[in-house]
Amino acid sequence: MFEMFQLDFITQAFLISVITGLLLSYLGLHVVGRGIVFVDLALGQISSLGVAFSDYIEKGKTIIPIVFTLAGAFALSFINIRDKRLKQEAIIGIIYAVASAATVMLISKTPHGDSDIQEVLFGNILSVGSEQIRLISFVFAVIAFVHILFYKKIAALTKQYENGETHAGIFNFWNFIFYITIGLSIVFAVRINGVIPVFSYLIIPAVSAIMLARRNVVLVITALAISLLGAFFGLNVSYHYDFPAGSSIVAMLGALFFIVSLIKTAKHFTPKKDHLQKPL
Amino acid sequence: MKQITKIIFLWLLLTAQQTTASTIKVVTTLTDLRSIAEMIGGDKVETFSIATGFQNPHFVDPKPSYIIKLSNADLFVTVGLDLESGWSPSLLASSRNVKIQRGSAGYVDASEGVPLQQVPSSINRAEGDIHIYGNPHYWLDPLNGKIIAKNICDGLTRISPANKNYFEANLNTFNSKLDAKIKDWQLKMAPFKGAKIIAYHNEWCYFENRFNLKVVDFLEPKPGIPPTPSQLVKIIGEIKSNGIKVIITSPYFSTSSSDVVSKQTGARTAVLATSTGAFEEVKTYFDVFDYNVRKLTEELK
Numbered sequence: 217m218f219e220m221f222q223l224d225f226i227t228q229a230f231l232i233s234v235i236t237g238l239l240l241s242y243l244g245l246h247v248v249g250r251g252i253v254f255v256d257l258a259l260g261q262i263s264s265l266g267v268a269f270s271d272y273i274e275k276g277k278t279i280i281p282i283v284f285t286l287a288g289a290f291a292l293s294f295i296n297i298r299d300k301r302l303k304q305e306a307i308i309g310i311i312y313a314v315a316s317a318a319t320v321m322l323i324s325k326t327p328h329g330d331s332d333i334q335e336v337l338f339g340n341i342l343s344v345g346s347e348q349i350r351l352i353s354f355v356f357a358v359i360a361f362v363h364i365l366f367y368k369k370i371a372a373l374t375k376q377y378e379n380g381e382t383h384a385g386i387f388n389f390w391n392f393i394f395y396i397t398i399g400l401s402i403v404f405a406v407r408i409n410g411v412i413p414v415f416s417y418l419i420i421p422a423v424s425a426i427m428l429a430r431r432n433v434v435l436v437i438t439a440l441a442i443s444l445l446g447a448f449f450g451l452n453v454s455y456h457y458d459f460p461a462g463s464s465i466v467a468m469l470g471a472l473f474f475i476v477s478l479i480k481t482a483k484h485f486t487p488k489k490d491h492l493q494k495p496l
Numbered sequence: 497m498k499q500i501t502k503i504i505f506l507w508l509l510l511t512a513q514q515t516t517a518s519t520i521k522v523v524t525t526l527t528d529l530r531s532i533a534e535m536i537g538g539d540k541v542e543t544f545s546i547a548t549g550f551q552n553p554h555f556v557d558p559k560p561s562y563i564i565k566l567s568n569a570d571l572f573v574t575v576g577l578d579l580e581s582g583w584s585p586s587l588l589a590s591s592r593n594v595k596i597q598r599g600s601a602g603y604v605d606a607s608e609g610v611p612l613q614q615v616p617s618s619i620n621r622a623e624g625d626i627h628i629y630g631n632p633h634y635w636l637d638p639l640n641g642k643i644i645a646k647n648i649c650d651g652l653t654r655i656s657p658a659n660k661n662y663f664e665a666n667l668n669t670f671n672s673k674l675d676a677k678i679k680d681w682q683l684k685m686a687p688f689k690g691a692k693i694i695a696y697h698n699e700w701c702y703f704e705n706r707f708n709l710k711v712v713d714f715l716e717p718k719p720g721i722p723p724t725p726s727q728l729v730k731i732i733g734e735i736k737s738n739g740i741k742v743i744i745t746s747p748y749f750s751t752s753s754s755d756v757v758s759k760q761t762g763a764r765t766a767v768l769a770t771s772t773g774a775f776e777e778v779k780t781y782f783d784v785f786d787y788n789v790r791k792l793t794e795e796l797k
Contacts (some may be wrong), residue, residue, distance in 0.1 A: 225563050225590040322774060340556045357714035457560040 217247035220455040229341040229461055230451055232349060235486040236405045237417050237443030239356045242363070242396060244422030245439055246370065250377040251305060255292065257419050258308045259402045260411045262288035263316040264333050282403055288315075289399030293392040339408040340455075342461050352404050359397045371392050371432075417443055420469040424476040442472055512781050514671035520655055523569040523596075525580045527772040528635045529606055529644065529782040533573060536666045540794035544569075546587070547580075549773025552748040556583045556588075563603055566591035569602070572650055579632035604651035606644040610634045613701045624786050636770065638678050638785050643671055645670050677782055681789045682707065688796045692738045694731055694763070696745035698756065701769065704789070712738060715745075715753050723753040735761040740797045746770045764794045 220226045247255060266284030270276045288311070295307050323333065363370065369390045405414045425438035450465030499554055519542045520556040530545035537543070544565045547553050553575070566572065566587060578650050579773040588597060592787045596602040611629030634640045685707045691753045696715045704711050713734050717727040732738065735757065743754045743765045768788045769778045 223560075223564065223567070224592055226560065228590075324724065326721075340558045340586075340764060342560060342563060343583075343590045345586070454562045458559050460557045460559055 217450060223455075225342055226455055227404060228346070228349065229343055230342055230350070231342045232408055232448060233442060233447035233451065233465060235349075235353055235356055235412070235435060236409055237447045238243060238412060238440055239401055240405060240417035241439040241443035242360075242436060243401060243424075244392065244418040244420075245435060245436045246423065247398070247418055248422040248426060249374045251303065252308060254305060254308045254312060255398060255420050256402055256415045257313040257411065258284050258292075259288055259316065259399050260406050260414070261312050262318065263317045263403050263406060264323070265319045267333055268319045268326065269487065271326045272322050274371040279413050282400075284405045285399045286396060293395040294387065296359055312367075339406060339410045340460070341409055341413075342460065344408055348408060355400060355404050359401055362393065362397055366390065366393065410462045416466045416469050417446075420473050421446070424473050427480045442476075444468070446472055465492035472485055511716050516762075518571045520572065520652060520778065521565075521568055522571045522652075523555070523565050524573040525584050526785055527574045528633070528784065529575065529648070529780050531772045532641065532645050532654075533671070534569075535670050535780075536645055536663055537652055538654065538662065538666055539572075540662065541652070545773075547771075549771040549778065550747040550767070550775075552746075553771070554582060557585055558583060563585055563590045567593045568598065569593060569596050571602045571604060571651050572596035573604040573606055573651065575632055575635065576633035577629040577714070585618075586592070596673075601654040601705055602651070603649050606647050607634060608631070608643075608647050610640050610643050613705070614698075631698065633699040633770070634702050636700065637779075638674060639706060641781060642671055642701065645674075668739045668747070674782070677785065681785050684789050684793055685709075691742075691796050692736060692740050693744055694743040694757075696743070696749045699746065700744065707789075707792075709792075712740065715757070716745070728753060728757060732756055732760050732769040733784050735763050736750055742766050744768050744792075747774050763794050766791050 221230070235268070247253060263281045265286045266281030267277070269284070270280035292311070295304050297304060297307070320331065370393070373388070373390050373394065402414060407416075409417075421439040421442035424442050425435045429435045429438050446465055446469035449471075450468035451461060453459060453468060454461040454464035500550045506592055518540070520535060520537060520540055522543045524533055524542050524543065524545045526547050527545045527549040530543045530697055533541060533543050533621060546562050546565075547556050566764055569591075572588065574580060581636055591600075594600060594605055598605075600681070612634065615630035616628060635644060645667055649663045652663045667743075675748060689708045690710055692710045692712050694713055694715065695711045697721045698714055698716070700709075701709055703709070713731055715723045715727065716797055717724050740761075743757060745751060745754055745765060747767055747770070751765055759761060768791060769784045772778055772784055774784070775787065
């Protein structure tokens with residue numbers, strides 16, 4: 217079970233998974249709470265659009281995707297829907313579709329473009345370099361710091377979304393900060409982990425935690441624990457049965473979600489104590 | 497469960513120990529390099545290829561076993577140029593094996609000394625020159641197989657100088673067998689000298705020149721860009737005006753576009769072997785050409 221850590225590349229992959237998993241599963245609680253689960257795919261796609269664009273104009277390979285993603289995150293923070301029949305998710309879906317189409321159009325005029333996109337969308341944690349680990353550790357530490365420092369502001373905002381209270385003002389500074397941190401973590405995480413693992417880290421631990429817990433502290437701890445378990449057992453599966461690492465971690469997170477669902481269902485059919493059912 | 501994994505792990509350790517005794521562990525990126533390394537190294541080597549023969553060599557998804565094999569390898573053989581640039585350098589770095597890094601004795605760039613084709617005169621990606629050093633699919637000219645074999649032989653000799661004569665004897669056997677084969681293949685292809693064909697991807701120039709074929713156009717408008725409607729229309733026109741009979745493609749490309757063209761023109765799609773192991777019956781480097789020559793002569797008749 218632990219003998220895989222004798223290999224440097226597995227230890228590095230685990231380190232990366234822990235760094236990504238912890239931050240994303242925490243951010244995921246906000247993302248799920250706000251009902252914007254496809255924000256990751258949309259921002260990931262905007263980042264690919266940035267790659268396609270930088271390929272097309274043949275400059276700015278590193279900076280343009282980041283600028284694109286931040287601009288996308290900035291635009292997303294303005295979404296403010298007053299019509300009850302519409303959901304934010306719908307707008308995010310539109311952004312995803314249009315960004316994908318624009319990427320395809322740009323690639324069709326750029327040779328070699330698809331392999332660059334592949335590089336952005338299908339990172340692989342089995343072959344990360346130590347500079348990449350240093351860079352992502354730094355960026356994620358800054359993001360985590362911002363979230364710890366302004367925890368109350370951002371959490372209050374997510375609470376508003378959860379309760380369906382749309383706030384009036386056109387521009388909300390904390391909402392902007394929230395989207396910028398989401399955007400930055402997604403650009404960096406996707407490059408190393410790939411888009412599907414990042415989506416899973418963001419959504420599965422958060423959803424599982426919400427199914428199990430109610431109090432904020434327990435929620436956060438449960439989500440972090442699930443991301444760690446997913447990374448550890450996923451890498452074990454990848455190592456012992458020789459599967460690509462990212463997909464193994466996603467499958468393991470899925471298995472954990474399945475177990476949580478079983479627990480939840482079992483709870484549902486056992487007699488309840490009244491005071492536990494009251495919403496906080 | 498835990499017991500089983502423990503037993504498997506121990507067993508792997510034991511078997512690994514047994515084979516370390518004297519064999520040279522060779523890891524290649526492609527199956528063709530593996531096949532040639534086997535013929536040169538004989539019973540002195542144990543070989544492993546990272547990519548399979550039916551996989552697009554430009555894209556390989558890393559798995560733990562690749563890195564483990566690399567970290568235990570004595571010799572690493574790569575096609576080079578920029579064919580595997582998307583995955584092999586990072587795998588090599590992750591292996592932390594100093595013996596096989598670029599520049600070390602255990603690193604063999606099989607392209608060394610190969611006369612390259614389609615080397616771009618200016619590097620401009622807008623023109624579709626995705627390979628800045630030249631077209632990297634050089635193993636598809638069997639004559640280049642000799643250069644690859646020589647490079648591998650040199651690499652093996654660097655690792656195990658004691659076996660120099662053994663490797664060289666194998667190299668000579670390989671070369672004379674290949675010479676005879678090439679004569680045979682060229683004889684079979686002779687009736688179709690100058691035959692015009694269409695290809696899916698720009699990976700056949702070495703094969704085309706060796707066997708006197710003429711690839712008129714590609715289904716991909718630019719290398720790496722999937723066929724577009726206007727390109728298909730252009731291809732259909734070219735097939736009709738030149739009386740082209742065959743569209744050649746590889747196992748890892750979808751045949752949906754060539755099927756459309758086939759329906760419109762009657763030209764047939766031939767899926768050729770781009771590497772050893774592309775199909776069940778293609779077991780060695782020689783089989784690649786046996787298969788392709790047989791397939792092409794059937795379709796071109």
